[in-house]
Every structure is written in structure tokens, then in C-alpha cells.
Amino acid sequence: MxxxxxxxxxxxxxxxxxxxxxxxxxTEFEDGRRRSKRAYDYDGLLGLSAETFKAEWGARQARRMNGTFRDYPDVLRDILAARGLAVDEGAVRLLHESRLEEKRIPFAPxxxxxxxxxxxxxxxxxxxxxxxxxxxxxxxxxxxxxxxxxxxxxxxxxxxxxxxxxxxxxxxxxxxxxxxxxxxxxxxxxxxxxxxxxxxxxxxxxxxxxxxxxxxxxxxxxxxxxxxxxxxx
The missing domain is CATH 3.40.50.1000 (HAD superfamily/HAD-like)
Structure with a gap:
């Protein structure tokens, strides 16, 4: 048009x-950097490198947005299952709580x-x-x-x-x-x-x-x- x-x-x-x-x-950013200063230990908590997790996370973009996955823990469990890794529910819970806190930051002020x-x-x-x-x-x-x-x-x-x-x-x-x-x-x-x-x-x-x-x-x-x-x- x-x-x-x-x-x-x-x-x-x-x-x-x-x-x-x-x-x-x-916005999640300030002066070109994330306000949350996020850093997740995917290797230590899930047994996945940051690069591997990023690739798996991106591959699920559409399904994350359209509600195929109920919530963030469901996505983590699916990634672990796809990689043949055991699910540590304590690690999943910790990462979920960290992500909730990260996503609250942009809402104030x-x-x-x-x-x-x-x-x-x-x-x-x-x-x-x-x-x-x-x-x-x-x-x-x-x-x-x-x-x-x-x-x-x-x-x-x-x-x-x-x-x-x-x-x-x-x-x-x-x-x-x-x-x-x-x-x-x-x-x-x-x-x-x-x-x-x-x-x-x-x-x-x-x-x-x-x-x-x-x-x-x-x-x-x-x-x-x-x-x-x-x-x-």
C-alpha cells in the first residue's frame, strides 16, 4: 500500500x-543493555550450554507465543526431553522464579x-x-x-x-x-x-x-x- x-x-x-x-x-533495555542484567546458569542447572539453550528456545518461538506451552516450566521440560536429559524440578522452579522477576522489571516505572x-x-x-x-x-x-x-x-x-x-x-x-x-x-x-x-x-x-x-x-x-x-x- x-x-x-x-x-x-x-x-x-x-x-x-x-x-x-x-x-x-x-522496555527491557536502558543505554543499550538489559535492565535485568540477566544471567542464567543453563549449564549448571540444566546441563545445556547457553548456545544450545538459545537454539532450542528459538525453535519453540511460535509455540511459546500461541500457548502450545502452558508456561515457562513446560518449555524447559520440553527442551530437556528433546535432549534426553533428566528434569530437575528444583532447577526448573529456580529458573522460572528468576524469569518472573526479570519480566517484572520493565513494568516500573x-x-x-x-x-x-x-x-x-x-x-x-x-x-x-x-x-x-x-x-x-x-x-x-x-x-x-x-x-x-x-x-x-x-x-x-x-x-x-x-x-x-x-x-x-x-x-x-x-x-x-x-x-x-x-x-x-x-x-x-x-x-x-x-x-x-x-x-x-x-x-x-x-x-x-x-x-x-x-x-x-x-x-x-x-x-x-x-x-x-x-x-x-
């Missing part, structure tokens, strides 16, 4: 704005202009939705976060059984909030080709470029959250 055709589809007052979560509303954007959109009567490719432990802190009260609904891929950029997840989000895709906006950092998926589903896509600046796209780039308002005025 050309830029001119995209511009024609900008709703001056959208029925809803949908957001990605990681690297859009929250929330960037002030992100919260301001959400407040101003709601003041205009615009519904707010979340569409996140995630696993259970990655959003364990969502309900207790500052973000949650601003949203009318949230779609987590592991619960939905589908993930971005599949059009089905965007259409599900619209159905649950009783809005039309063509009257909605999607904002995300562009990972998982989520912007293209939103576009195909009929939404107006904007590229959140304030955290992750490494992904390229043909969609309008927002250098800061509040820039979205300029497109909607």
Missing part, C-alpha cells in the same frame, strides 16, 4: 487505538509521556486495547501495573492461540471491543512484522520509534509517544 493511500485512511478520531507492549509501552498519551486518548473517548505477542510469565505483572487501568481490553497471544502478524489476532481484538478495523490505529515497534499485519487487517499502523530504533518500516515513525496526537488532530 502506498503512503498516499495510508494517509487517506488516517481516522481523525479513531474508535480505538491498539498498542503493542514490549518496546512500545515498556512507566514512562511519563506514555501514561500521558493514554490519558489524553481516553479523554477523547477513544477505546484503548493491547495486542501482545507474549508468554504467561512475560505479562505476570500486567494486572498490577500502572498501564492496566487505562485499557479497555488486552489480547495476550498465548491466551488467544494466535500471534502477530496473523490478521486473526487483530480481528479478534476489534471484535472484543466492538470496533471496526478500518476505524482503528495500531502502534508498535515493528517486531514480528506486527505493523504489516495490522495494515493487512485494515488498521492504520504507526511505528513506535522511541525505544527500538533498529527496525525499519514503511510506516509513519513516531519519535515520541505524544507525536501520535498530531496525526489524530
Amino acid at each position: 502506498t503512503d498516499d493511500r495510508r494517509k487517506e485512511r488516517v481516522p481523525s478520531r479513531p474508535e480505538a487505538v491498539f498498542f503493542d507492549l514490549y518496546e512500545t509501552l515498556i 512507566i514512562r511519563a509521556d506514555v501514561l500521558e498519551l493514554l490519558t489524553r486518548l481516553r479523554a477523547r473517548g477513544i477505546k484503548l486495547g493491547l495486542i501482545s505477542n507474549c508468554t504467561r510469565e512475560e505479562v505476570d505483572a500486567w494486572d498490577g501495573s500502572e498501564l492496566s487501568p487505562h485499557f479497555d481490553d488486552r489480547i495476550f497471544s498465548f491466551e488467544a492461540g494466535c500471534s502477530k502478524p496473523d490478521e486473526a489476532i487483530y480481528r479478534l481484538a476489534c471484535f472484543r471491543m466492538d470496533v471496526r478495523p478500518e476505524a482503528c490505529v495500531f502502534v508498535g515497534d515493528g517486531g514480528s512484522r506486527e505493523l504489516e499485519g495490522a495494515d493487512r487487517a485494515g488498521m492504520r499502523a504507526f511505528h513506535a520509534h522511541w525505544y527500538n530504533t533498529y527496525i525499519e518500516s514503511a510506516y509513519p515513525k513516531l519519535a515520541s509517544p505524544l507525536e501520535l496526537l498530531h496525526y489524530l488532530n
Whole structure:
């Protein structure tokens, strides 16, 4: 789709704005480094090198996102079984607790202009939705976060059984909030080709470029959250 055709589809007052979560509303990084300073002893705890674990973890990406695996411990058990290794439930529990703690870190504090954007959109009567490719432990802190009260609904891929950029997840989000895709906006950092998926589903896509600046796209780039308002005025 050309830029001119995209511009024609900008709703001056959208029925809803949908957001990605990681690297859009929250970030795991600061000054180019992970805030968690994570380091897991996969070798000592599981009997796997970090390289081997990374390869096995990546091979399960789609199944992790669509809820095939119930939770993080299930993924670990599957990796160990595939490698013919015994499962040490104590090690699995320790790694799970560490990952839960790691994934809580990005939820506090929330960037002030992100919260301001959400407040101003709601003041205009615009519904707010979340569409996140995630696993259970990655959003364990969502309900207790500052973000949650601003949203009318949230779609987590592991619960939905589908993930971005599949059009089905965007259409599900619209159905649950009783809005039309063509009257909605999607904002995300562009990972998982989520912007293209939103576009195909009929939404107006904007590229959140304030955290992750490494992904390229043909969609309008927002250098800061509040820039979205300029497109909607």
C-alpha cells in the first residue's frame, strides 16, 4: 500500500487505538543493555550450554507465543526431553522464579509521556486495547501495573492461540471491543512484522520509534509517544 493511500485512511478520531507492549509501552533495555542484567546458569542447572539453550528456545518461538506451552516450566521440560536429559524440578522452579522477576522489571516505572498519551486518548473517548505477542510469565505483572487501568481490553497471544502478524489476532481484538478495523490505529515497534499485519487487517499502523530504533518500516515513525496526537488532530 502506498503512503498516499495510508494517509487517506488516517481516522481523525479513531474508535480505538491498539498498542503493542514490549518496546512500545515498556522496555527491557536502558543505554543499550538489559535492565535485568540477566544471567542464567543453563549449564549448571540444566546441563545445556547457553548456545544450545538459545537454539532450542528459538525453535519453540511460535509455540511459546500461541500457548502450545502452558508456561515457562513446560518449555524447559520440553527442551530437556528433546535432549534426553533428566528434569530437575528444583532447577526448573529456580529458573522460572528468576524469569518472573526479570519480566517484572520493565513494568516500573512507566514512562511519563506514555501514561500521558493514554490519558489524553481516553479523554477523547477513544477505546484503548493491547495486542501482545507474549508468554504467561512475560505479562505476570500486567494486572498490577500502572498501564492496566487505562485499557479497555488486552489480547495476550498465548491466551488467544494466535500471534502477530496473523490478521486473526487483530480481528479478534476489534471484535472484543466492538470496533471496526478500518476505524482503528495500531502502534508498535515493528517486531514480528506486527505493523504489516495490522495494515493487512485494515488498521492504520504507526511505528513506535522511541525505544527500538533498529527496525525499519514503511510506516509513519513516531519519535515520541505524544507525536501520535498530531496525526489524530
